[in-house]
Amino acid sequence: MAALVRRLWAIIDIVLVALMGAMIAIVFANVVMRYGFSSGIRQSVELARLGFVWIVLLGAAVALRHDEHLALSEFSERLFPRAVPFLRRFCWMVVILCMVMFFIGSWHQTMANWANTSQLTGLPSALFYLAGVVSAVLMGGVAVVRFIDPRRLREKAEEQP
Numbered sequence: 001m002a003a004l005v006r007r008l009w010a011i012i013d014i015v016l017v018a019l020m021g022a023m024i025a026i027v028f029a030n031v032v033m034r035y036g037f038s039s040g041i042r043q044s045v046e047l048a049r050l051g052f053v054w055i056v057l058l059g060a061a062v063a064l065r066h067d068e069h070l071a072l073s074e075f076s077e078r079l080f081p082r083a084v085p086f087l088r089r090f091c092w093m094v095v096i097l098c099m100v101m102f103f104i105g106s107w108h109q110t111m112a113n114w115a116n117t118s119q120l121t122g123l124p125s126a127l128f129y130l131a132g133v134v135s136a137v138l139m140g141g142v143a144v145v146r147f148i149d150p151r152r153l154r155e156k157a158e159e160q161p
Contacts, residue, residue: 009065012138016058023051043121053128057135064095065142092147099140106132 030044063069077084109129116125 009062012058012062016055016062019051019055019058023048023055026051046118046120046123050123050127054131057131058138061135061138061142064139089147092143095143096140096147099136099143102132103136103140106130106136 026041026044027048030041034040060069080087106129110126110133112126113129114124114126117123118125
């Protein structure tokens with residue numbers, strides 16, 4: 001199971017790199033076309049925006065897995081050292097609750113917009129909201145594992161290069 005999870009996160013890293021490379025290529029090609037040839041790629045703006053949404057939301061899940069989000073733990077660790085394990089579990093419960101709400105909202109928006117297609121690309125508008133569904137599942141999974149055993153996932157993430 002651990003190998004499957006590591007492979008999943010490796011695939012997500014590859015997808016993030018591919019999305020970033022595609023965004024750079026699309027935007028660069030569009031700039032060259034506009035300024036060099038007085039034309040442009042109409043679909044590039046929408047595809048770049050879609051790629052940016054996916055990069056942000058998948059990147060947030062990766063950052064949560066590596067424990068790289070902003071945290072203010074200095075006060076709790078100095079003022080309430082005995083309460084730190086409880087406070088951390090409480091925070092992970094809040095994250096789980098937020099991810100459940102995020103998943104439900106994103107799922108409803110994905111289903112509501114699946115039939116709406118973009119006139120430029122022909123892609124469903126729901127792809128923007130699907131990024132929220134995937135991100136909520138990934139971040140919710142990380143939060144559940146951290147809630148159950150806070151040290152387990154952190155140690156596993158630190159083993160990875």
